[in-house]
Amino acid sequence: EAGVTQSPTHLIKTRGQQATLRCSPISGHTSVYWYQQALGLGLQFLLWYDEGEERNRGNFPPRFSGRQFPNYSSELNVNALELEDSALYLCASSLAGTLADTQYFGPGTRLTVL
């Protein structure tokens, strides 16, 4: 069974540009989560999608947005990139959005903002 996949592996952008990151969940999983792993800051929750709807978002500005498609894959968009947006962005999926359900993580997209 294929795991969570993310693309691209690496992404280099300049300040002010927009970045789009993609995630495909494990087949059968309907919940997708996005996290930011910045150096020295641990993992910060960004967004949670389930059944195509945004269910919750973390403490990030509105320029971080996303969506979930009918096939449950998801996009994370970051507008007006800033230097501090440089981080590893991790996507996870689960069968349902409850803590009893294990989240399976993808390998991440490393975003570098110059």
Added chain:
Amino acid sequence: AQSVTQLDSQVPVFEEAPVELRCNYSSSVSVYLFWYVQYPNQGLQLLLKYLSGSTLVESINGFEAEFNKSQTSFHLRKPSVHISDTAEYFCAVSESGYSSASKIIFGSGTRLSIRP
């Protein structure tokens, strides 16, 4: 609000030696606790979790963690480590009863390096 502190950013140990990775949390309500592992160039994997019941939880690869409510700790231990255990380990906490996974708060991670 909850918080979680991993006291050691790096822990070097020799192969076959025991190891303990420390995790303390702060919360005014009941909690769920998790340990995740991130192997080099990979995403995170759930290692073990405490939701309720027995305070000692075990993983399939020999790690165990004990929920200590009085000390607000959830330290991760293994009696004998292997080279393959080299990874970064993240402790996480959330309020029990919440259905939203967004309530999980992660620690800053402990890098475990195994010396032959």
